[in-house]
Ligand SMILES: *[C@@H]1O[C@H](CO)[C@@H](O)[C@H](O)[C@H]1NC(C)=O
Ligand SMILES: *[C@@H]1O[C@H](CO)[C@@H](O)[C@H](O)[C@H]1NC(C)=O
Ligand SMILES: *[C@@H]1O[C@H](CO)[C@@H](O)[C@H](O)[C@H]1NC(C)=O
Ligand SMILES: *[C@@H]1O[C@H](CO)[C@@H](O)[C@H](O)[C@H]1NC(C)=O
Ligand SMILES: *[C@@H]1O[C@H](CO)[C@@H](O)[C@H](O)[C@H]1NC(C)=O
């Protein structure tokens with residue numbers, strides 16, 4: 001690499017090298033004329049007149065060279081960034097390889113005399129090969145200055161600003177970061193005029209972007225314009241004839257940019273920043289939805305801490321440990337009598353595509369039999385689909401397991417395995433119940449075993465912590481009169497990943513942060529109105545939450561979460577120091593405000609308890625990633641116009657953890673006094689049961705109207721209001737042995753609850769809530785068990 005050359009460029013521009021390269025010449029030509037060659041040994045390069053780009057032989061492996069174009073300036077690690085390669089699949093030797101422009105106008109790459117690659121052009125008029133300032137390598141005809149051939153028409157995995165992407169061009173990813181030959185991913189204009197990403201291996205091909213389960217218009221694309229033309233301009237705006245438009249995060253006159261289809265199947269725009277590339281846009285936020293990423297029979301999981309990983313399901317083993325894209329292979333034989341096989345249930349797992357049979361409304365048994373009967377069936381997916389009013393179960397028989405990943409709520413895959421494997425799997429699962437590790441906050445200190453005076457210690461710790469933790473009571477939302485609008489828009493926002501707002505848009509929507517409607521541990525909440533007239537709550541997070549990558553990772557999780565009892569997030573803003581969330585606005589404010597009033601009747605109370613349980617159950621067990629809320633309290637439960645509850649502030653616990661860097665005793669504790677599970681205090685492992693505990697406290701508070709937090713800490717015992725409330729209720733229920741009588745209930749029921757109540761329902765809800773606040777986390781039910789029991793109660797009435 002002739003580094004110093006870059007700096008001599010202005011001089012070189014003035015010079016001309018009209019003749020064959022002299023083998024001894026230390027300098028490089030600026031153009032290649034007919035009958036002359038560039039030799040691999042001589043390291044002769046063509047350099048653009050602005051110095052930005054270099055073309056020549058580039059060593060891509062040991063004694064393996066490609067004729068390539070790269071950015072002249074090396075990266076910090078000393079490597080160069082290639083933007084184009086002539087012979088990526090057939091590298092040439094480091095000796096006696098040459099590229100020559102023939103007298104007849106053909107540009108030919110030879111390896112020891114063997115022709116490897118050629119432009120297959122010919123011309124009778126004089127020609128020259130030159131590298132333009134744009135990075136385009138062109139064969140120019142002198143007479144009319146037209147290009148007989150140009151590298152811009154044959155991109156490899158990268159396009160540069162102002163390089164047209166057309167119906168005739170395709171980007172193909174590299175095989176891996178070290179093997180630059182053609183890989184599995186393609187960016188191209190599909191027959192329907194939509195710019196798409198395709199996974200294509202020997203076995204399968206499938207489009208994964210735009211998201212295949214969306215209709216074209218839902219993905220914001222159009223099939224209407226058949227010109228099939230896209231361009232990234234030098235300021236960072238990308239515009240395609242299918243209406244895909246975006247601007248990079250650093251839009252404006254800049255440096256250098258490139259758009260690359262990366263090894264992992266994602267397209268990214270990079271901007272050069274102090275000799276390293278920074279991502280300024282990327283197409284896909286959830287890496288596991290990229291098809292083929294883990295190869296066949298494999299499952300993709302993603303977490304921010306460890307990135308993407310591929311695992312083999314039970315009964316399958318990795319094909320090649322050093323290259324996971326080979327996927328997994330089965331350790332058993334699928335043929336044989338169907339009695340040999342059984343199924344294991346993989347909740348939240350989907351293997352996208354390749355359904356050989358689809359049975360619209362089927363029972364689980366039918367679906368199992370269909371798979372057992374088919375010796376090619378490897379698994380089936382059995383989803384509840386509530387699309388068409390009533391809803392039904394749908395059965396998809398899979399003969400090929402591809403694109404496997406954990407995803408949203410309704411996906412369940414049953415994997416067909418020999419009976420022995422099923423047996424050992426079930427034993428294994430029994431020993432490893434729900435694994436929440438992906439978003440669990442593991443506390444590292446060891447806890448001294450609880451001794452006889454454990455509860456004394458508990459109280460001691462508790463009082464200390466209560467004293468230390470700042471009061472974080474915040475009232476979230478106030479009444480408004482306006483309805484949020486636009487169900488189709490809402491749907492679109494969810495389906496296409498929600499919106500990233502610019503800070504300017506946020507300032508405008510919030511009217512310069514004029515109306516503060518809440519304030520708390522996480523940040524300040526303002527009321528705002530979007531241009532489409534949706535009323536929103538805009539939460540500006542505290543500056544402690546800085547990490548951009550962490551924030552984006554959390555946003556990609558939150559963007560997936562969609563449940564009617566969880567607050568809907570419309571979008572976010574990340575610009576400089578600003579970290580902002582945009583939520584739906586809730587008319588009736590927080591539950592905290594309503595417990596004290598007399599708007600709620602018993603039916604409301606029950607429905608709120610039920611709804612919150614459903615929302616939390618979804619977060620714990622049915623989401624893409626398991627999310628612990630870690631701060632369930634009445635202030636975080638919001639009520640809409642008809643008092644339906646929605647849980648707010650989920651998915652942020654990790655961010656807050658990130659924000660607190662110092663390792664002090666209390667820095668890792670999250671949650672709010674009064675609703676905090678004992679695990680926090682005793683530093684026991686934090687599991688989804690911490691939310692169950694807080695949920696139980698909230699329900700007890702709703703029933704009794706008594707807050708587990710103290711208002712005036714007049715004497716020490718007041719601090720233990722939470723414990724006192726629980727033991728007081730426990731005693732009452734215990735004394736009543738079976739059910740509380742009407743008189744006993746009147747004693748404890750919140751006097752503000754209006755109207756009739758259902759005594760059986762109340763008794764049972766009370767029991768469930770008391771189980772939720774057991775000190776021993778294993779004695780508490782899971783959130784989905786709570787849902788089941790409440791569902792039962794609801795139907796009894
Ligand atoms: C630079 O490129 C070589 C191959 O050309 C590769 O082996 C090496 O790992 C790269 N260095 C870094 C830091 O990526
Ligand atoms: C330029 O000239 C060459 C030969 O002189 C001819 O083949 C080619 O079509 C011309 N190109 C244009 C754009 O006129
Ligand atoms: C690069 O990948 C290609 C295609 O999979 C393969 O044929 C080739 O052997 C690989 N080269 C190296 C050096 O691993
Ligand atoms: C189709 O797309 C091209 C390129 O973006 C644009 O110039 C043209 O105006 C579009 N045509 C229509 C009918 O929208
Ligand atoms: C393309 O997008 C623009 C605005 O972004 C919209 O007005 C137009 O209707 C869209 N065209 C199609 C064909 O969807």
Ligand SMILES: *[C@@H]1O[C@H](CO)[C@@H](O)[C@H](O)[C@H]1NC(C)=O
Pocket residue numbers: 319320321322323
């Ligand atoms: C695994 O993949 C690597 C890299 O592609 C290759 O060099 C190696 O030979 C493969 N091993 C097996 C056992 O196939």
Ligand SMILES: *[C@@H]1O[C@H](CO)[C@@H](O)[C@H](O)[C@H]1NC(C)=O
Pocket residue numbers: 366369370373
């Ligand atoms: C499976 O095969 C048996 C007999 O071969 C047949 O009776 C049964 O209907 C089949 N079941 C399904 C679901 O196709």
